[in-house]
Amino acid sequence: MSTAIKGGTIVTADLTCQADILIEDGKIAEIGPNLGGGETLDATGCYVMPGGIDPHTHLEMPFMGTYSTDDFESGTRAALAGGTTMVVDFALPSPNQSLLDALSMWHNKSGRANCDYSYHMAITWWGEQVFNEMETVVRDKGINTFKHFMAYKGALMVDDDEMFASFQRCAELGALPLVHAENGDVVAQLQAKLLAEGNDGPEAHAYSRPAEVEGEATNRAIMIADMAGVPVYIVHTSCEQAHEAIRRARQNGIRCYGEPLIQHLTLDESEYANPDWDHAARRVMSPPFRNRKHQDSLWAGLQAGSLQVVATDHCAFTTEQKRTGVGDFTRIPNGTGGLEDRMPMLWTCGVNTGRLTVNEFVAVTSTNIAKILNMYPRKGAILVGSDADIVVWDPARERTITAQTQQSAIDYNVFEGKHVKGLPRYVLTRGLVSIVDGEVKTREGHGEFVARAPFQAVNRALSQWKEITAPRKVERAGIPASGV
Ligand SMILES: NC(=O)NCCC(=O)O
Ligand SMILES: [Zn+2]
Ligand SMILES: [Zn+2]
Numbered sequence: 001m002s003t004a005i006k007g008g009t010i011v012t013a014d015l016t017c018q019a020d021i022l023i024e025d026g027k028i029a030e031i032g033p034n035l036g037g038g039e040t041l042d043a044t045g046c047y048v049m050p051g052g053i054d055p056h057t058h059l060e061m062p063f064m065g066t067y068s069t070d071d072f073e074s075g076t077r078a079a080l081a082g083g084t085t086m087v088v089d090f091a092l093p094s095p096n097q098s099l100l101d102a103l104s105m106w107h108n109k110s111g112r113a114n115c116d117y118s119y120h121m122a123i124t125w126w127g128e129q130v131f132n133e134m135e136t137v138v139r140d141k142g143i144n145t146f147k148h149f150m151a152y153k154g155a156l157m158v159d160d161d162e163m164f165a166s167f168q169r170c171a172e173l174g175a176l177p178l179v180h181a182e183n184g185d186v187v188a189q190l191q192a193k194l195l196a197e198g199n200d201g202p203e204a205h206a207y208s209r210p211a212e213v214e215g216e217a218t219n220r221a222i223m224i225a226d227m228a229g230v231p232v233y234i235v236h237t238s239c240e241q242a243h244e245a246i247r248r249a250r251q252n253g254i255r256c257y258g259e260p261l262i263q264h265l266t267l268d269e270s271e272y273a274n275p276d277w278d279h280a281a282r283r284v285m286s287p288p289f290r291n292r293k294h295q296d297s298l299w300a301g302l303q304a305g306s307l308q309v310v311a312t313d314h315c316a317f318t319t320e321q322k323r324t325g326v327g328d329f330t331r332i333p334n335g336t337g338g339l340e341d342r343m344p345m346l347w348t349c350g351v352n353t354g355r356l357t358v359n360e361f362v363a364v365t366s367t368n369i370a371k372i373l374n375m376y377p378r379k380g381a382i383l384v385g386s387d388a389d390i391v392v393w394d395p396a397r398e399r400t401i402t403a404q405t406q407q408s409a410i411d412y413n414v415f416e417g418k419h420v421k422g423l424p425r426y427v428l429t430r431g432l433v434s435i436v437d438g439e440v441k442t443r444e445g446h447g448e449f450v451a452r453a454p455f456q457a458v459n460r461a462l463s464q465w466k467e468i469t470a471p472r473k474v475e476r477a478g479i480p481a482s483g484v
Helices: 072-081 099-110 129-138 158-174 184-194 203-207 210-229 240-251 263-267 271-273 275-280 292-304 319-325 340-353 358-372 457-468
Strands: 001-004 009-011 015-017 022-023 028-032 039-042 047-050 050-055 086-092 115-121 145-149 174-181 232-234 256-258 392-400 419-427 432-436
Touching: 009 099, 009 210, 009 319, 009 358, 009 457, 039 271, 047 358, 050 158, 050 292, 050 358, 072 419, 086 099, 086 432, 099 115, 099 129, 115 319, 129 158, 158 457, 174 210, 184 203, 184 210, 210 232, 210 240, 240 256, 240 292, 256 340, 263 292, 263 340, 271 275, 275 319, 340 358, 340 392, 340 419
Parallel strands: 001 039, 009 047, 050 086, 086 115, 115 145, 145 174, 174 232, 232 256
Antiparallel strands: 001 022, 009 015, 022 028, 047 392, 392 419, 419 432
16 A cells, blocks of 8 residues: 655755655655655645654653553554654663563553554663673664663662663663763752751752752763763753753763753743642653743754754653642652643744754654664655655644643643644654544554664764773883882
8 A cells, every 4th residue: 555645845854855755565665756656645835754753751651659641552642643653662670670571561561552662771770680681682672772860769760880880881782871860869858858848849849859950960971971981861951051061071072962851941940839739740740840041051952953852751640640749749750741742832832933943843853863762764764765654744733732632641731721833734653644634543553663773873983982092001111129
């Protein structure tokens, strides 16, 4: 069965042109003028772009005594509705659990996915078993990224020595470490102090995680990675202090990447001052929303290229789940949704305001992360042979975001009431037309696991440089005899 997308403007990270696309067997078969196929999709007036890739989701994730509510079915349905055609989730071993067991658990959950997916493996504890299994994960299981939490003390957090050991192992394996960068020791002390002072509401979540906590940890993670000789990817970069550490490191030749979230770009800390406890608690996530100064820094980073990717960290909890933290903000499950809204919100607040070009939009929602995760040009590209993960984007289509019409299974939306202009007309996942003018035609179980090989270019370049500049013993002639 073939499909032709006709009459649109193809936009990729580095070019814009008028052409049709012919899709056969889930792949792009031809790009050019006057193409025809079995089914024709009219893209007149639309941009035809690589589908979005969200590299940061937590679907059905066990966390803070509960599970995030969107699973691989509702989560990927929400993703497709908003123009995202691939998600990368986190396989999370519990303490002392085998990485391979955790991976099997995640494979069991993802069978219902509507679009393609991959995983990052989290390093939540350290030992010989983890060291050994990391090799199997990379060589046999198609996962080339390992996540490290510097926060969530007593739960997911790893210490510097564990992180350094794991980063060195990543360097050996050609893998990329990812880091949640917040100083977990300082956060724990600030939380205890705030609670002792009677500060128990959701706003105290933000007070306990100031930008300095994130800036310090981001810098530490980057320096540790550099000493381990491995590139590093900082997830949910939310503030100028963290961006500054990334920017400075990159200017010094260090290979590091930063990932702002759509929530941090478009929502601010005033949400936590809302008199409605539920409203504020629904927006509790780590790092918390920041102020305008930090938002401007993140936008500038996307423009300048010092930040490369916009993600969601989609980790959706219902209001009822959030209410576990009434009277103690440290028990509010951390996380917000955003999968369906990332692309429309970024288009509206980025492209429609002139902060991003259309090509930059494609780069930060799709192509850059496909390259960073080593799955380009299968994903993140409009090229012959690429998977037909395509969004036909209608810049004139508009709507007001509301939980009532969303695909996510939770009972609210942190973007409630925001008016977006720029939405998908069609969304194709490996050739399957799954969204048509807002109508959802997803197919449960259509999604496939995307295996990602270890890195070549950046890791090899870095290890070459590290080898050349490694400390070497100075050989000296005529050394005086010792102890004389
Ligand atoms: N971000 C957040 O608050 N929840 C999800 C887990 C994480 O990424 O830290
Ligand atoms: Zn995190
Ligand atoms: Zn996360």
